[in-house]
Amino acid sequence: xxxxxxxxxxxxxxxxxxxxxxxxxxxxxxxxxxxxxxxxxxxxxxxxxxxxxxxxxxxxxxxxxxxxxxxxxxxxxxxxxxxxxxxxxxxxxxxxxxxxxxxxxxxxxxxxxxxxxxxxxxxxxxxxxxxxxxxxxxxxxxxxxxxxxxxxxxxxxxxxxxxxxxxxxxxxxxxxxxxxxxxxxxxxxxxxxxxxxxxxxxxxxxxxxxxxxxxxxxxxxxxxxxxxxxxxxxxxxxxxxxxxxxxxxxxxxxxxxxxxxxxxxxxxxxxxxxxxxxxxxxxxxxxxxxxxxxxxxxxxxx
Amino acid sequence: xxxxxxxxxxxxxxxxxxxxxxxxxxxxxxxxxxxxxxxxxxxxxxxxxxxxxxxxxxxxxxxxxxxxxxxxxxxxxxxxxxxxxxxxxxxxxxxxxxxxxxxxxxxxxxxxxxxxxxxxxxxxxxxxxxxxxxxxxxxxxxxxxxxxxxxxxxxxxxxxxxxxxxxxxxx
Numbered sequence: 001x002x003x004x005x006x007x008x009x010x011x012x013x014x015x016x017x018x019x020x021x022x023x024x025x026x027x028x029x030x031x032x033x034x035x036x037x038x039x040x041x042x043x044x045x046x047x048x049x050x051x052x053x054x055x056x057x058x059x060x061x062x063x064x065x066x067x068x069x070x071x072x073x074x075x076x077x078x079x080x081x082x083x084x085x086x087x088x089x090x091x092x093x094x095x096x097x098x099x100x101x102x103x104x105x106x107x108x109x110x111x112x113x114x115x116x117x118x119x120x121x122x123x124x125x126x127x128x129x130x131x132x133x134x135x136x137x138x139x140x141x142x143x144x145x146x147x148x149x150x151x152x153x154x155x156x157x158x159x160x161x162x163x164x165x166x167x168x169x170x171x172x173x174x175x176x177x178x179x180x181x182x183x184x185x186x187x188x189x190x191x192x193x194x195x196x197x198x199x200x201x202x203x204x205x206x207x208x209x210x211x212x213x214x215x216x217x218x219x220x221x222x223x224x225x226x227x228x229x230x231x232x233x234x235x236x237x238x239x240x241x242x243x244x245x246x247x248x249x250x251x252x253x254x255x256x257x258x259x260x261x262x263x264x265x266x267x268x269x270x271x272x273x274x275x276x277x278x279x280x281x282x283x284x285x286x287x288x289x290x291x292x293x294x295x296x297x298x299x300x301x302x
Numbered sequence: 303x304x305x306x307x308x309x310x311x312x313x314x315x316x317x318x319x320x321x322x323x324x325x326x327x328x329x330x331x332x333x334x335x336x337x338x339x340x341x342x343x344x345x346x347x348x349x350x351x352x353x354x355x356x357x358x359x360x361x362x363x364x365x366x367x368x369x370x371x372x373x374x375x376x377x378x379x380x381x382x383x384x385x386x387x388x389x390x391x392x393x394x395x396x397x398x399x400x401x402x403x404x405x406x407x408x409x410x411x412x413x414x415x416x417x418x419x420x421x422x423x424x425x426x427x428x429x430x431x432x433x434x435x436x437x438x439x440x441x442x443x444x445x446x447x448x449x450x451x452x453x454x455x456x457x458x459x460x461x462x463x464x465x466x467x468x469x470x471x472x473x
Contacts, residue, residue, distance in 0.1 A: 036321055038322055056343055079464045082364070083455060083464040
């Protein structure tokens with residue numbers, strides 16, 4: 001520190017001491033230097049405290065958000081599995097005979113080992129209505145599997161539709177397809193049309209003969225599709241997941257429900273913040289093939 | 303004889319006093335600002351946690367089998383410093399377009415009973431009751447408002463209906 005000599009003429013060098021005001025002038029400069037050091041330390045401490053105050057509680061906030069998302073996913077799965085629906089799949093829930101949704105699915109599955117088109121729509125509608133409050137910001141997937149048999153029974157996928165807009169370096173929309181960078185905008189829904197333009201809903205793992213059309217569905221095995229689902233889930237960022245064990249039955253040849261036709265199935269619900277799933281510069285393979293959903297054995301929900 | 307450049311014992315250190323005083327001012331105020339930020343965050347967390355506690359009590363196991371059960375759960379909520387209103391709504395399931403949270407209306411079961419739990423008394427309640435009966439947009443603009451929504455099922459006339467529980471809390 002430059003405090004040496006301040007207020008003590010005896011500490012001045014002989015050359016400086018020859019001038020009557022020499023040592024005192026040096027003392028003034030030293031005091032300014034000290035003050036500068038002081039303000040430097042104070043500034044450093046202030047910046048540190050400000051930074052600390054700014055990030056204080058971020059992890060708590062994240063935990064609260066995680067807790068809510070988990071509770072939401074768990075509740076949503078419970079509600080899907082508890083809900084009642086009319087036996088007549090076209091009727092409203094208040095009309096006619098009602099049954100648990102899961103009972104209807106179980107009954108339908110027991111016949112032929114697949115969930116039929118109407119029941120699939122009913123289940124899809126129920127999932128969609130339960131998750132409708134978050135559908136604009138969140139994408140989700142609900143699926144039922146029989147892990148022991150390596151079989152997907154049902155997959156419902158709700159995705160937000162994005163458009164990739166190229167921008168030039170001067171932050172203006174680029175005229176050519178190749179931009180300096182891209183902004184992924186969610187497609188706006190046209191309120192005048194009855195269909196939802198901003199989202200895409202799919203039933204996946206649909207058998208070729210069960211799709212109701214001649215869609216070019218490929219023969220995808222459980223392992224391959226599960227690998228695709230896992231790749232999707234691990235690359236979409238933070239997810240909220242809920243799982244539940246359910247029981248499905250299958251009629252045996254003599255029309256009885258014996259032990260061999262009793263399967264332990266699993267229902268899973270996975271939610272994540274809506275993101276672009278197609279190719280990017282860093283991701284050469286898409287997470288979900290929007291343009292050719294048949295690669296996942298998916299058909300669009302009408 | 304006049305001493306050149308010498309103003310006096312204080313005057314000589316005058317330029318150094320300015321940064322020293324500035325430093326002291328910053329040093330004194332910084333803890334106030336920091337603790338104020340801590341306080342604000344802690345209040346936010348407490349509001350969030352209290353709201354989730356209210357929601358957890360009301361949700362129970364996500365299955366409300368009667369209006370009485372809902373009232374019983376409502377009475378189980380202890381004293382909270384927040385003002386809140388929680389209601390079960392069928393708006394989303396029925397596909398009603400809701401502009402904002404204040405327009406959400408309470409579900410009425412087959413016995414015309416509404417599922418509402420609150421620790422505030424609104425001046426007037428419309429039929430069906432809405433969140434705006436308890437707190438309006440104007441009132442909310444002057445306070446910190448937190449809301450959460452949970453899927454829930456309620457049994458009504460032996461039909462298990464998928465619905466949503468909305469909890470709105472404010473200071």
